[in-house]
Amino acid sequence: MFYLTLIVLLPIAALILKTTDAGFMRFWEVVTSPRALASFRITIGAALMATAFSAVYGLLMAWILTRYRFPGRRILDALMDLPFALPTSVAGIALTALFAGNGWFGRFLEPAGFPVAYSIAGVAVAMAFTSVPFVVRTVQPVIEELKPELEESAATLGAWQWQTFRRTIYPAIFPAHLAGCTMAFSRSLGEFGAVIFIAGNLPFETEIAALLIFIRLEEYDYPAAASIAIVLLAVAFVTLLTTNAIQSWRLRRVVKD
Amino acid sequence: MGIDIQQLGKNFGKQPVLRGVDLTIADRELVALLGPSGSGKTTLLRILAGLEWPDRGDVVVNGQSWLNQPPQLRKVGLVFQHYALFEHMTIAENIAFGLRVRDRKTRPSDATIMAKVEELLSLMELAGLGQRYPAQLSGGQRQRVALARALAIEPQVLLLDEPFGALDARVRRDLRRWLRSIHDRLGMTTVFVTHDQEEALEIADRIVILNEGQIVQIGTPEEIYDHPATPFVQRFLGGVNEIPVGVFAGRVQVDGIEPRFLSSLATANNGATLFIRPQDIDVSPAAADGIATIQTVSFLGDQARVELAMDGDETIIEAELNRVQMRDDKLDRGQRVHVKARHGRLYQNDVACTAQP
Numbered sequence: 001m002f003y004l005t006l007i008v009l010l011p012i013a014a015l016i017l018k019t020t021d022a023g024f025m026r027f028w029e030v031v032t033s034p035r036a037l038a039s040f041r042i043t044i045g046a047a048l049m050a051t052a053f054s055a056v057y058g059l060l061m062a063w064i065l066t067r068y069r070f071p072g073r074r075i076l077d078a079l080m081d082l083p084f085a086l087p088t089s090v091a092g093i094a095l096t097a098l099f100a101g102n103g104w105f106g107r108f109l110e111p112a113g114f115p116v117a118y119s120i121a122g123v124a125v126a127m128a129f130t131s132v133p134f135v136v137r138t139v140q141p142v143i144e145e146l147k148p149e150l151e152e153s154a155a156t157l158g159a160w161q162w163q164t165f166r167r168t169i170y171p172a173i174f175p176a177h178l179a180g181c182t183m184a185f186s187r188s189l190g191e192f193g194a195v196i197f198i199a200g201n202l203p204f205e206t207e208i209a210a211l212l213i214f215i216r217l218e219e220y221d222y223p224a225a226a227s228i229a230i231v232l233l234a235v236a237f238v239t240l241l242t243t244n245a246i247q248s249w250r251l252r253r254v255v256k257d
Numbered sequence: 258m259g260i261d262i263q264q265l266g267k268n269f270g271k272q273p274v275l276r277g278v279d280l281t282i283a284d285r286e287l288v289a290l291l292g293p294s295g296s297g298k299t300t301l302l303r304i305l306a307g308l309e310w311p312d313r314g315d316v317v318v319n320g321q322s323w324l325n326q327p328p329q330l331r332k333v334g335l336v337f338q339h340y341a342l343f344e345h346m347t348i349a350e351n352i353a354f355g356l357r358v359r360d361r362k363t364r365p366s367d368a369t370i371m372a373k374v375e376e377l378l379s380l381m382e383l384a385g386l387g388q389r390y391p392a393q394l395s396g397g398q399r400q401r402v403a404l405a406r407a408l409a410i411e412p413q414v415l416l417l418d419e420p421f422g423a424l425d426a427r428v429r430r431d432l433r434r435w436l437r438s439i440h441d442r443l444g445m446t447t448v449f450v451t452h453d454q455e456e457a458l459e460i461a462d463r464i465v466i467l468n469e470g471q472i473v474q475i476g477t478p479e480e481i482y483d484h485p486a487t488p489f490v491q492r493f494l495g496g497v498n499e500i501p502v503g504v505f506a507g508r509v510q511v512d513g514i515e516p517r518f519l520s521s522l523a524t525a526n527n528g529a530t531l532f533i534r535p536q537d538i539d540v541s542p543a544a545a546d547g548i549a550t551i552q553t554v555s556f557l558g559d560q561a562r563v564e565l566a567m568d569g570d571e572t573i574i575e576a577e578l579n580r581v582q583m584r585d586d587k588l589d590r591g592q593r594v595h596v597k598a599r600h601g602r603l604y605q606n607d608v609a610c611t612a613q614p
Binding site: 147149150153155156158160163168171174250 | 329333339357
């Protein structure tokens, strides 16, 4: 409890205090300023895109890693953690190099009309890169624990593969998948290092909220920085609460009362 | 529907698990596949279910090979030891699963499905539990749900893999009898795997005993119990005394036991093993002229299991005695006794010679 207070609650309290310093009117003015609103839109939009990608790709990777045995599986398994281990700025530089107009991917994507670097897509790519392990690592153990008998029962009852997945497997891994996606989304909201290199950081276009906080800090405008931070915090908090509510609703149905 | 299993063989890697199994299962028969773990019984069942494919041989049903049919098309009901229920679905949804996954053309209407579920719930004595979740039921109830789910698709063949293995003794006994009555009522072919000989003897029409991927003996429970084909079967049926004996001039030599039932045998002078069930041994009190001493007495209810230490080589022989009789005869630990065998079987080179008085 003491550590929780020290590590989590104290900084949040400080944040709120800093904001209230300036009063509600100032807070409202800061968070509804066009530049701040644009940054929220970009951050949340890109985070949603990144989460959607992570949700599908992460589930797929978790499935492949648990259900198939192939040469290099263990290496691929280890690589899944790379985004956790890699400094995010390194990831950002690497992604920028790949997706810039003269990079390996960018040179094909840009002429095809999909500019990634210096666009909101780039922001989403950076966010997805750093958040995909959350999905893989929360879903993987649950898939591992699924009993083969469940699928075998479904098969003898006449269910084909897709029906078996949709009706029996996915519902069983859904809580873990939801938790993984929530973490991926929250992480994406706050991602800074990986994003700023690839985003180009044009206000109203590719400037994320975390960067705006940084800019306000640089300007010694602490209340403004704190105000924007509070909004990010609130979004993350609401996301977590919603997820927990969905999960406990499901748990109530499944677990013995 | 009858099932014709022909020369079935399967290896897991280099390890053979089935080595040429031939078995014909008649329509509406209840067959038990009995054997120790690793005997191939579960693999055989999984091949019937379509979850495993053999390397050699064939499974023929209604004159057609089943091996090119996926499990989805075989219409078999499958029940696992650990129920394998869908935990996120209610009991009713679990039971309805096999009907709901059918394609639009063959899927019954919602009302028909609901009616079917209700019918199965009451058949399984689960009425009123349809809206519960599996986690809210006891093991015995869950296994009945698993059975109801399997029966919902009106299978021609019901397959059960150690269905009562995870349940406690009393529930297991009830469910066993209940399975027999369901089988008789619904008139399907049932194959169940078990390593519990009591279970097999109690409910099966025929028992197939497997060992190391081969069928050792097929027969009705009476045939198997009264005429075990090999020492393996004899041992597997449980609790039996094995006494090494010598045969000289057609007579079995056993110190003191007086196996008079083995009057003469047309066997060469050779070693053999005499199998005597504990129930087939008579013990009577003796003075100094006894041939054994009661070493331990353990309580079994009406009966008691008595360990007898034979004089000479101190072979231990187990006998099951009536406790009233024991009290009348003042049989207790340390008592010197006479020992007589009423019935036994002699095996030589894996050939059985029935021996009865």
